[in-house]
Amino acid sequence: MKPSHIEHIGIAVKDLDAAIAYYEKLLGSKCYAVEEVIDQKVKTAFFKVGQTKIELLASTDPEGPVGKFIEKKGEGIHHIAFAVEGLQDALKVLADEGIQLIDQKPRKGAEGLNIAFLHPKSTMGVLTELCEQPK
Ligand code: CMX
Numbered sequence: 508m509k510p511s512h513i514e515h516i517g518i519a520v521k522d523l524d525a526a527i528a529y530y531e532k533l534l535g536s537k538c539y540a541v542e543e544v545i546d547q548k549v550k551t552a553f554f555k556v557g558q559t560k561i562e563l564l565a566s567t568d569p570e571g572p573v574g575k576f577i578e579k580k581g582e583g584i585h586h587i588a589f590a591v592e593g594l595q596d597a598l599k600v601l602a603d604e605g606i607q608l609i610d611q612k613p614r615k616g617a618e619g620l621n622i623a624f625l626h627p628k629s630t631m632g633v634l635t636e637l638c639e640q641p642k
Contacts (some may be wrong), residue, residue, distance in 0.1 A: 508600055517636070530561060534556060547616075548567050548572070549574070590638050595613060604613065621638070
């Protein structure tokens with residue numbers, strides 16, 4: 508597996524509008540998309556920094572993954588996502604290496620990407636996402 512670039516960095520925030528306003532100032536660019544991902548219980552907002560995106564994540568449910576994360580750890584970096592080709596094959600290679608997969612096969616994430624997460628318990632504490640552009 509050889510990711511081409513960091514696709515995005517996910518940042519958990521409590522107040523999406525306040526976070527958008529801050530990142531618009533910091534990055535000097537407008538948020539280009541806001542999207543709710545219902546099955547992940549989050550509302551997302553995206554910025555571009557070169558090839559990489561910043562994905563702000565606000566929870567829509569305290570029992571969702573971002574709601575639980577903020578409750579335990581507070582706001583901050585939630586995950587890092589790498590762009591790969593051949594996501595299903597990459598998952599098999601990682602599983603064979605003993606990495607714990609959260610998603611055994613790719614599923615649909617924000618922006619229509621095919622995505623899969625690796626468990627932070629087997630990635631030295633960093634929730635890791637792999638993303639592939641759909642063909
Ligand atoms: N980064 C690092 N560690 C994390 C974490 C994160 N983002 N989220 C949870 N953990 C840790 C917790 O701190 C906890 O550690 P301890 O056992 O040491 O306390 C452990 O993982 C278990 O956490 P939990 O709160 O009990 O939560 P669950 O086990 O129910 O779920 C996880 C954890 C990672 C499996 C779940 O959050 C998940 O499936 N995440 C992937 C999906 C996701 O995060 N979606 C939101 C983003 C969607 C998007 O980008 O569109």
